[in-house]
Amino acid sequence: MGAFDECCDDCRCYSCRDFWWCVLCVAILAAVALIVVLVAAFGFVRHVSVTVDDASLTRLALVGAPATATALAYNLSVTLTVRNPNWAMGMANTKPLDAAYSFDGQQFDRLRLAGEGDKHPAGKTRVYRLASGSGGAPVSLGNAGVAEFHKENATGVFEVEVTVRGEVKYTARAAKCAIEATCPLKLQLAPPGQAPAAFVFQKVKCKLAKAEKNC
CATH class of the missing domain: 2.60.40 (Immunoglobulin-like)
Structure with a gap:
């Protein structure tokens, strides 16, 4: 997990020892961000x-x-x-x-x-x-x-x-x-x-x- 932690701490993927851990890290962050956006957009209705x-x-x-x-x-x-x-x-x-x-x-x-x-x-x-x-x-x-x-x-x-x-x-x-x-x-x-x-x-x-x- 050291490479994963390094990727999460450093956005520069070329500094990661394991490229695929870096890809996974970015994918997880993107998925979390997408979920947050979808909940904010469609999770709650503001009435007219x-x-x-x-x-x-x-x-x-x-x-x-x-x-x-x-x-x-x-x-x-x-x-x-x-x-x-x-x-x-x-x-x-x-x-x-x-x-x-x-x-x-x-x-x-x-x-x-x-x-x-x-x-x-x-x-x-x-x-x-x-x-x-x-x-x-x-x-x-x-x-x-x-x-x-x-x-x-x-x-x-x-x-x-x-x-x-x-x-x-x-x-x-x-x-x-x-x-x-x-x-x-x-x-x-x-x-x-x-x-x-x-x-x-x-x-x-x-x-x-x-x-x-x-x-």
């Missing part, structure tokens, strides 16, 4: 991060019976970013990735961000710019939700929640991992004739639901 970088609301009004309005008229723009923080593992959607809008816990719209099979490369950030509106999006507010609307309407600041849901599979891993992120927004309604850009939006980091054991 979701943020709302910008949002603006230019219309939000009740439509329907005064006491139990059944629809919302709205114009809402949202910029969502989804980042894959894994440096070696890409991910592919095993279910579509959607964003849903809710007011007072009641969903009034849902938008498709990416379809099933869409791929998100390792280390990359995807930006989704959403602009949607409706003259009467169905929503079951009830009298409690109507009361909350009037309360927020009096201040001009509305609380709208964006929920991002999907399911992905990471490279070299068998498990399918659900994505569910909630993004609570406080949006200043722009008065008529006032540009939305006049209001400064504070970036929101969305809260991820607890990941499954293998994710």
